[in-house]
Amino acid sequence: MTGIDHTHDVALRSWVPEADGHPDFPIQNLPLGMFSVEDGAPRAGVAIGEHILDLPALLVAGLLAGEAARAAEAATGTALNQLLELGAGPRRALRARLSDLLRAGTPERDRVAQLLHGAASCTLHLPATIGDYTDFYVGIHHAENIGRQFRPDNPLLPNYKHVPIGYHGRASSIRPSGVPVRRPRGQAKASDAAAPTFGPSTRLDYELELGVWIGPGNDLGEPIPTGKAPAHVAGFCLLNDWSARDVQAWEYQPLGPFLSKNFASTISPWIITPEALSPFRIAQPPRPEGDPRPLPYLLDEADQAGGAFDLQLDVLLVTPSLREAGLAPHRISASNTRHMYWTVAQMVAHHTCGGCNLRPGDLLGTGTISGPDRDACGSLVEATLGGREPLRLASGEERRFLEDGDEVILRARGVRDGFASIGFGECRAVVLGAVA
Amino acid sequence: MTGIDHTHDVALRSWVPEADGHPDFPIQNLPLGMFSVEDGAPRAGVAIGEHILDLPALLVAGLLAGEAARAAEAATGTALNQLLELGAGPRRALRARLSDLLRAGTPERDRVAQLLHGAASCTLHLPATIGDYTDFYVGIHHAENIGRQFRPDNPLLPNYKHVPIGYHGRASSIRPSGVPVRRPRGQAKASDAAAPTFGPSTRLDYELELGVWIGPGNDLGEPIPTGKAPAHVAGFCLLNDWSARDVQAWEYQPLGPFLSKNFASTISPWIITPEALSPFRIAQPPRPEGDPRPLPYLLDEADQAGGAFDLQLDVLLVTPSLREAGLAPHRISASNTRHMYWTVAQMVAHHTCGGCNLRPGDLLGTGTISGPDRDACGSLVEATLGGREPLRLASGEERRFLEDGDEVILRARGVRDGFASIGFGECRAVVLGAVA
Numbered sequence: 002m003t004g005i006d007h008t009h010d011v012a013l014r015s016w017v018p019e020a021d022g023h024p025d026f027p028i029q030n031l032p033l034g035m036f037s038v039e040d041g042a043p044r045a046g047v048a049i050g051e052h053i054l055d056l057p058a059l060l061v062a063g064l065l066a067g068e069a070a071r072a073a074e075a076a077t078g079t080a081l082n083q084l085l086e087l088g089a090g091p092r093r094a095l096r097a098r099l100s101d102l103l104r105a106g107t108p109e110r111d112r113v114a115q116l117l118h119g120a121a122s123c124t125l126h127l128p129a130t131i132g133d134y135t136d137f138y139v140g141i142h143h144a145e146n147i148g149r150q151f152r153p154d155n156p157l158l159p160n161y162k163h164v165p166i167g168y169h170g171r172a173s174s175i176r177p178s179g180v181p182v183r184r185p186r187g188q189a190k191a192s193d194a195a196a197p198t199f200g201p202s203t204r205l206d207y208e209l210e211l212g213v214w215i216g217p218g219n220d221l222g223e224p225i226p227t228g229k230a231p232a233h234v235a236g237f238c239l240l241n242d243w244s245a246r247d248v249q250a251w252e253y254q255p256l257g258p259f260l261s262k263n264f265a266s267t268i269s270p271w272i273i274t275p276e277a278l279s280p281f282r283i284a285q286p287p288r289p290e291g292d293p294r295p296l297p298y299l300l301d302e303a304d305q306a307g308g309a310f311d312l313q314l315d316v317l318l319v320t321p322s323l324r325e326a327g328l329a330p331h332r333i334s335a336s337n338t339r340h341m342y343w344t345v346a347q348m349v350a351h352h353t354c355g356g357c358n359l360r361p362g363d364l365l366g367t368g369t370i371s372g373p374d375r376d377a378c379g380s381l382v383e384a385t386l387g388g389r390e391p392l393r394l395a396s397g398e399e400r401r402f403l404e405d406g407d408e409v410i411l412r413a414r415g416v417r418d419g420f421a422s423i424g425f426g427e428c429r430a431v432v433l434g435a436v437a
Numbered sequence: 438m439t440g441i442d443h444t445h446d447v448a449l450r451s452w453v454p455e456a457d458g459h460p461d462f463p464i465q466n467l468p469l470g471m472f473s474v475e476d477g478a479p480r481a482g483v484a485i486g487e488h489i490l491d492l493p494a495l496l497v498a499g500l501l502a503g504e505a506a507r508a509a510e511a512a513t514g515t516a517l518n519q520l521l522e523l524g525a526g527p528r529r530a531l532r533a534r535l536s537d538l539l540r541a542g543t544p545e546r547d548r549v550a551q552l553l554h555g556a557a558s559c560t561l562h563l564p565a566t567i568g569d570y571t572d573f574y575v576g577i578h579h580a581e582n583i584g585r586q587f588r589p590d591n592p593l594l595p596n597y598k599h600v601p602i603g604y605h606g607r608a609s610s611i612r613p614s615g616v617p618v619r620r621p622r623g624q625a626k627a628s629d630a631a632a633p634t635f636g637p638s639t640r641l642d643y644e645l646e647l648g649v650w651i652g653p654g655n656d657l658g659e660p661i662p663t664g665k666a667p668a669h670v671a672g673f674c675l676l677n678d679w680s681a682r683d684v685q686a687w688e689y690q691p692l693g694p695f696l697s698k699n700f701a702s703t704i705s706p707w708i709i710t711p712e713a714l715s716p717f718r719i720a721q722p723p724r725p726e727g728d729p730r731p732l733p734y735l736l737d738e739a740d741q742a743g744g745a746f747d748l749q750l751d752v753l754l755v756t757p758s759l760r761e762a763g764l765a766p767h768r769i770s771a772s773n774t775r776h777m778y779w780t781v782a783q784m785v786a787h788h789t790c791g792g793c794n795l796r797p798g799d800l801l802g803t804g805t806i807s808g809p810d811r812d813a814c815g816s817l818v819e820a821t822l823g824g825r826e827p828l829r830l831a832s833g834e835e836r837r838f839l840e841d842g843d844e845v846i847l848r849a850r851g852v853r854d855g856f857a858s859i860g861f862g863e864c865r866a867v868v869l870g871a872v873a
Contacts, residue, residue, distance in 0.1 A: 132568075133609050138692060148691075158690050163633050164624055168692035169605040169699065173569050173794050174657055183658040185791030188600055188732065197599050199732045199790075221610055221701070222619040222872065248791065254594050255584075256574060256604035257693020263605065263793040265657070296624065296635045354635075355621030355684065356872075357699040358609050436658065436792075 008096055009280055011421045014105040017117065020050030024414070025424030031099050032271035032426070033081060033236070035126040038118055043126045045076035045084070048271050048426065049103055052117040059116055064102060064109060068094035080130045081272065085216045085235040086361035089275070092216075092235070096276050125270035127177050128238075129214065129362035134175060134266070135352060136210070136242060137167040138368040141342035146371060146383040162292050165299070165343040165351040167368075170242070171263035175364065177270040178428045182243055184405060184435040185264040189247035201435035202245035204388060205403040208369040209316050209379035209411055211338055212240035212268050213345050215363040222356040228301040230346035231308075233359065236272035239411045239428035240366045243267065246382050246402070268364070269411070269428035277423055278310060281415035285309045286339055298354055299347045308344035313337055313414045314370060316379065319431075321406035322396045330410055331394045336372045336379055338413075405434040444532055445716055447857045450541040453553065456486030460850070461860030467535050468707035468862070469517060469672070471562040474554055479562045481512035481520070484707050484862065485539055488553040495552055500538060500545060504530035516566045517708065521652045521671040522797035525711070528652075528671070532712050561706035563613050564674075565650065565798035570611060570702070571788060572646070572678060573603040574804040577778035582807060582819040598728050601735070601779040601787040603804075606678070607699035611800065613706040614864045618679055620841060620871040621700040625683035637871035638681035640824060641839040644805040645752050645815035645847055647774055648676035648704050649781050651799040658792040664737040666782035667744075669795065672708035675847045675864035676802045679703065682818050682838070704800070705847070705864035713859055714746060717851035721745045721780055734790055735783045744780035749773055749850045750806060752815065755867075757842035758832045766846055767830045772808045772815055774849075841870040 007013065008029065014021050015028040026032065026048040035043040036053050045056040059065055060073040072091035075083040084092070102113050138144055141161070148156030160166065176182075184205055190197035216235030219225050225233055242262060249261030285305050294300075301308075314337060317330035343351075348365055369379035378384035381402055385391055391399035403409070411428040443449065444465065450457050451464040462468065462484040471479040472489050481492040495501055496509040508527035511519040520528070538549050574580055577597070584592030596602065612618075620641055626633035652671030655661050661669055678698060685697030721741050730736075737744075750773055753766035779787075784801055805815035814820035817838055821827055827835035839845070847864040 133607055135695075136692075160626075160633075160687055160690065163626075164688050166688065166692055166695075168695050169607055171569060171605055171793060172608075173796050173799070174792075176657070183792055186660075187791045190596075190599075196729060197596075197732070199734055202791075221612070224622075224872075245791070251596055252600050252602065253691070253693075254596065255689070255693070256572075256602055257689075257691070259571075259602075259604050260787070260791040260793065264791040293632060296633070298635055351696070355623045355638075355681070355696040355700040356610075356619055357607060357696065360609050363609070436660075 008100040008276065009420060011419060015049060015103045016105045016107065016110050017049045017052055017103060023050045025426045026050055027421050027423060028100060028103050029421040030273065030277045030423040031096055032273045032277065033084070034128045034271045035080060036123040037126065038123055043079050045081060047099055048120065051120050053120050053123050054113070055116045055118065062112060062116065064112060065098055069098040080362070082129045082362040085129060085214060088217045088232060092274060093276055096274065125177050127175065128270060128272050131172040131175055131362055131364045132360045134170040134172040134364045135167050136170045136366040136368060137165055137348050139165060139341045139343040139348065140368050140370040140379060142340055142373050143369040143371040143379055143383065146378065150387045163296065165348050167348065167352065168257045170266065170366065174263055175266045175268060178267060178430065180267065180430060181433045182265040182267065182430045183433045185245050185248065185260065186435050187245055187248035187260050188251055190251045197251055202247055203402065204246035205432065206244045206246050206381045207316065207403065207409045208242040208244055209314055209336060210240040210242055210369055211367045211413070212238040213348070213365040214238065214272055215359045215365065216361060218360040219353055219358050221358040224356060225349055225353045227299055227304050227346050227350035230349035231275065233349055234275055234345060236274045237278060238272060239269040239413050239425050241267040241409060241411055241428055241430065242366055267428055267430045269425050271426045273425050278415060280417050280420040281311050282307045283309050283311045283339065285344055299350060301346065304344055304346045308346050309341065310338040313416060315412040317410040317412070318394065318400070319408040319410065320394060320396060320398055322398055323394070326396065328395060333392060334376055334378050334384060336370050336377045338370060340370055340372050341367055403432050405432055407432045444536040444712065445856060447855060451485060451539045452541045452543065452546050453485045453488055453539060459486045461862045462486055463857050463859060464536060464539050465857040466709065466713045466859040467532055468709045468713065469520070470564045470707045471516060472559040473562065474559055479515050481517060483535055484556065487556050489556050489559050490549070491552045491554065498548060498552065500548060501534055505534040516564070516798070518565045518798040521565060521650060524653045524668060528710060529712055532710065561613050563611065564706060564708050567608040567611055567798055567800045568796045570606040570608040570800045571603050572606045572802040572804060573601055573784050575601060575777045575779040575784065576804050576806040576815060578776055578807040578809050579805040579815055579819065582814065586823050599732065601784050603784065603788065604693045606702065606802065610699055611702045611704060614703060614866065616703065616866060617869045618701040618703065618866045619869045621681050621684065621696065622871050623681055623684035623696050624687055626687045633687060638683055639838065640682035641868065642680045642682050642817045643752065643839065643845045644678040644680055645750055645772060646676040646678055646805055647803045647849070648674040649801040650674065650708055651795045651801065652797055654796040655789055655794050657794040660792060661785055661789045663735055663740050663782050663786035666785035667711065669785055670711055670781060672710045673714060674708060675705040675849050675861050677703040677845060677847055677864055677866065678802055703864055703866045705861050707862045709861050714851060716853050716856040717747050718743045719745050719747045719775065722775055735786060737782065740780055740782045744782050745777065746774040749852060751848040753846040753848070754830065754836070755844040755846065756830060756832060756834055758834060759830070762832065764831060769828060770812055770814050770820060772806050772813045774806060776806055776808050777803055839868050841868055843868050
């Protein structure tokens with residue numbers, strides 16, 4: 002390792018076919034995940050172009066040493082939790098070595114090439130065992146859009162600009178991209194009905210979120226200060242927090258969403274590291290005039306200066322008709338992570354300020370990230386104003402909420418002049434009809 | 438095994454000293470847990486009187502066969518999840534064999550006696566790795582008491598009598614009885630203050646709950662009907678869902694409690710099996726006149742006839758002055774599990790009705806179980822009417838909320854004519870002051 006990090010150089014080229022200019026996984030990304038080939042057990046891998054590099058095999062081949070080998074040794078199990086737990090040092094050493102092994106001109110090309118698998122023939126798994134999953138609510142436009150449907154004159158609740166609002170979600174039902182989602186059945190009550198009924202949700206929705214993988218944890222009773230929070234973050238993913246709005250409206254008082262959210266959550270399976278995202282860090286956008294200053298435990302100078310992200314977010318929809326007609330996915334919305342009112346470090350610090358312990362492999366969601374405009378909504382309930390104004394698709398179809406057979410695709414992408422663009426890979430799932 | 442279950446016989450005696458008439462662990466109970474001796478690794482055990490029987494050692498000694506051996510084999514790891522997953526068959530076989538080995542007059546006495554440890558010299562651990570923890574709200578008097586503080590004329594929200602309200606809690610911060618609980622710091626806002634402040638909670642409270650251990654799980658997308666729910670329940674414990682009321686009041690809108698609950702939960706470490714509790718099953722108490730009939734997915738004849746429990750619940754408080762004066766713990770309240778508006782089977786069926794998957798070792802809490810009277814409140818915020826009317830203790834002290842050094846003890850006990858009484862063991866923890 003040298004003291005200078007060349008892993009982001011826009012001029013860096015890879016010998017792996019299709020890696021250069023790959024929309025998601027050029028050599029500047031190098032995300033970590035768990036994959037399997039045919040009936041084999043899940044093993045750790047690194048995405049590069051349309052290939053996956055077998056990490057344990059790289060270790061066995063003797064191509065890693067020192068901290069990079071330590072990182073790979075921690076990735077020889079059936080999940081990446083131990084690697085996440087190691088923190089930034091080994092992770093960065095691994096990245097530096099991987100970058101060196103995969104760059105054009107490396108002398109190790111032939112040895113490494115034998116350890117690549119075509120991604121198309123691999124199955125991707127959850128990258129880590131998720132102990133606890135927490136979902137936040139830091140997308141302020143989402144909070145306003147939702148709040149406006151209930152309280153037109155006062156959409157944000159009084160706590161919103163003081164508290165990074167969050168709640169606990171369900172870990173057991175999180176699945177990687179590609180696993181279909183079954184429409185849930187549940188209780189709902191129409192506003193004009195005397196009593197609730199039980200049946201398939203008629204207001205099924207997606208939510209566009211950024212996921213945050215926790216690396217090193219904290220002990221119970223020992224909060225993580227905002228300034229130290231980045232050391233506890235191991236990476237990022239896309240998260241679709243599927244929501245049954247009719248179930249949610251009836252069940253959520255007074256303890257919050259439950260069955261309306263726990264039937265499925267979909268994540269993109271690659272862990273995009275903080276190192277890969279460093280070119281896309283930005284200062285926290287200034288709070289609007291008149292907004293309260295965050296309490297001291299949420300304030301850190303470095304976090305204010307560079308704790309936010311500029312990542313383009315897209316939601317695309319493929320309906321059965323679009324699919325049959327061979328038409329492209331319809332882009333429903335385009336948003337950006339800069340619309341987060343609180344940073345990831347503030348989420349971590351708030352989560353632990355009362356002593357709650359995070360563990361390696363825990364997953365945090367940001368909550369839905371909507372932009373200020375109608376075409377930047379991170380959910381259908383926002384984009385259609387609660388189903389009142391349907392979206393019109395290129396196929397001529399309308400959507401108020403999701404229909405059976407619809408497939409939702411989330412994408413995230415960092416784009417910055419002078420740097421190679423990288424993406425998160427897709428987070429997609431098709432909606433299946435409810436069980437009869 | 439014979440076809441007749443003698444494990445409940447009130448006349449059954451054990452050769453283990455102090456087991457007969459033990460308030461918690463006579464031979465009719467036989468709860469399962471994880472214990473360690475000195476610096477040893479946690480191992481599976483069975484509580485009998487003031488002793489713990491080493492389950493893996495029993496297996497190694499060749500004292501188990503067939504399904505009972507299969508159960509013990511599943512309990513040779515560092516947590517009981519695999520045993521819980523096996524379900525009722527092996528668990529019942531193990532109970533029958535344990536009962537036979539521990540009864541007075543057994544020919545195996547000498548061999549088994551060598552495998553007993555004095556409980557006082559053992560450390561108890563969480564019995565299972567908790568994947569997800571869900572807390573319900575089925576104590577209707579609690580819901581009314583809390584609701585009345587916000588809405589005197591209409592304490593219950595419209596969904597309460599239709600929906601077994603629940604929400605996801607934090608699994609990482611659940612600790613076994615005896616581990617101290619640190620007072621959390623957090624945001625709170627006085628009703629007359631313009632802005633929130635951050636500091637130690639001044640309204641720290643306990644919550645008296647029954648915990649439910651999930652045994653065999655269900656696949657994602659495959660609901661568990663109410664009638665089949667008992668097969669998925671592996672046992673019960675006490676649960677203290679510590680709560681910071683000031684933090685809760687400020688944070689809980691619109692997504693529910695978060696930091697106000699996730700700093701600690703305490704459980705009694707022994708899994709009380711459904712078999713041990715079978716004498717204390719009762720019919721679900723009739724719903725008050727005018728209450729809606731539950732929707733069909735929550736109704737099962739057998740569950741209505743015997744899905745509730747008659748278990749005495751107690752909350753005791755030890756203040757530093759009581760402790761110094763050598764006075765007995767002060768009983769704050771006496772409640773009963775018959776005050777649950779929904780049964781455990783209804784909780785399980787509701788949790789999974791939208792497809793959410795439960796996994797072996799998941800923990801469900803009932804929510805606070807209060808009785809209808811002031812001396813049957815399962816939390817201080819109820820007993821003191823939100824802190825307005827302090828409790829007076831035998832020491833002459835008053836309590837509105839918990840103070841540093843206070844120890845809260847929860848107890849549960851089944852008592853029925855013609856049957857041996859059994860208890861859950863204690864669920865206790867002392868409150869430590871907040872970190873400076």
